[in-house]
Amino acid sequence: MPRIFAPEEIREVIEMLLFQDLDIRSVTLGISVQECASRSVYDVVECVKGKVSSYAQRLVRAVDRVENKYGVRIVTKRIALTPLSLLLEPIAVQGLEKAFEAGVEVARAVDSVARASSIDYVGGYAAFVHKGFTPGDSAVIESFPQALAETQTVASMVNLASTYTGINVDAVNIVAKKVLELAHRIPRGIGCTRFTAMANAPEDNPFIPGAHHGLGEPEAVVNVAVSGPGVIEAVIKRLGTGIDMRTLHDYVKRAAFKITRLGELIGREVAREIGVKFGIVDLSLAPSPKVGDSVAKILEAMGLEVAGAPGSIAALYILVDAVKKGGAMATSSIGGLSGAFIPVSEDWGMTQAAMRGAITVDRLEAMMSVCNTGIDMVAIPGDTPPEMIAALILDVMAVAIALDKALGVRVIPVPGAKPGDVVDFGGLLGTTVVMSIPKYDVKQFVSRGGLIPPSIKRLDKG
C-alpha cells in the first residue's frame, strides 16, 4: 500500500504547529440577538444574557473537543452579537439617558457571562452611522466609553464610512472625542484597545474589536481567524537570498494555502460540534507579540533591514496578494477582513521597527493602501487634541472609500505619555512605543462637519 503521507509532509506540518506558532487565532461565534429588542431594559438585558450564556457554554465545549481531537491550538474564543444600537432603538426613543444606562447594563451582563465561561471577547457594542444617526446609534456612541471602562471583554466598533455613502464627518468628530474620553478612564488608555472606528466594516469579521453579527447573517455562525506569520517567515528564510520575486510570491502562496486549510478544517468542526452553520475563514495572518509571530518580520525576511523601510509597501503587497491567492484556492468560504494585519503593539516586529523610527503614522498610512489594517494599535500621546484624532480617522476613511476596502483606526491615547515612551498593555496586546503626532492646526477643516459624498464607485450600482 502506498504511503498516505510522505514523512516530509508530516514533518512540515508538525514544524509549523510546534515551532512556527501556527494556530487558530480565534473561533468567533456570531449570534443574532435581534429578538431581544424591547422597550423594557430588564427584558433586553435578560434576553441577551440568556442567549449569550447558553451559546457560550456550547462554544467552549466545542472548542475544547476540537482542540483535543486535532491537536491544534485555538488561542481565543469570541462571541459577536447583533449591533447593540438595534436593540436599544425602542428604549432610545424613550430617552437617550435611559438607552445609555441600558447599553452599559447589557455590556456588564454580557461581560460577567463571558468571564464566567472563559470567553475572551464579546463584540457587537456597535453602531453603523456612515450616513446618519438613529437614537439607538447615538446611545451606543455616547455610552461606549463607559461600557468598555466597566467591562473587560466587551468590544466596540462604530462604522463611520462606506464606499457607497461616503464619510459621516459629524460622527467622526464625536467618536474622536469619545476615544479620548475612554482613554482617560482606564490606566494607560487600555480601554481603547477594545474600540475601533471603521470604514466598510464586514458583517462576518472574526477579529476584535470589529467583530459583530451582521444583518445578513444567519441565527448563529462560526467564523475563524488563523495565525501563521511564523510559517511564512520560515518559508522565506528557508528560500534564502537571491530567489526572484515571482518564486518568493509562489512559496508564500503555497504556505498561505496550507494555513487557510487548517482554519477551514477547524472552523467546520467547531461549527459541527455546536450545531450551527460554518461561516468564513478570514485569510489574514494575525500576528502576536510573541517572537516569531510577526508580519513585520516577514517583510524583513524578504530582505528589508527593517519593516517600514522603502520597499515595505511592495513587500507587503507581495504578502497580501499571495495570501489572498493561496487562501482563495484553499477555501470558498472567504470573508472577514482577509488582508494582512500590522497592528503595531500586537506585532513584535512592528513595535521594534517603531522603536527604531522606521514605522511611523505616515508609513502606516502608506502601507494601508495595500493591506486591510489602517492605523491599528498605535499608542499616541494622551494630550493629542480631538481634532487631530478626527483628522487621522478621516484620512483612513478616505483611503478606504477611495480604494473600496475595509480599514480601521484603533489609536490608544496614553494619558501622560510623550512620544518615545514605552507602554506595556499586557498579554496579546503587547508593548509599544508612543508615536509622535504632528502638531499642525487642522481644526478648521474637521469642524466643517457634514458628510463627505460617496465615491464615484457608487454609480456603478446604478
Next chain:
Amino acid sequence: MSENKALYHIYLAIYLAGAIEMAYDYSSEENLAVITVIGADRPGIVAGITQVLARHNVNIVDIAQTVVRGVFSMVMIVDLSTGDIDLPRLREELVAKGRELRVEVSVNHIAVFRAMQRV
C-alpha cells in the same frame, strides 16, 4: 512482443493505481492519528512509544524513522479503531511517555494533514 507486454503491465499498473485511489474511502480515516516523535537519539525510544500503543491495542499503519546528526525523528500513522483508547487520552499517555524518554511527542488527527497537504 516483450515490449508490448511491458507496456501492458505499465497500463495495468496505472489503471490499478487509479482504481485504488478511486476506491480509497476518506471516511475510513476518521480513526487514524499521526504520531511524531523528535529528540536526542538514545536506546528505547521506539520501544517506549510502541509499548503504549500495544497496551491499548492500537495498530500501526505506517512508520518511518530517521536519525540525522544525533536527532531522532519518527513518524507513525496509527489506527485507533482496534484500540480501547480515544485520541485525546492516547495523546496524554504518549506525551507523558515522551517526557519520560526526554523526547517531544505530538499526536494529531490525520485530517489536519489531509487538509494541509492535499488540494
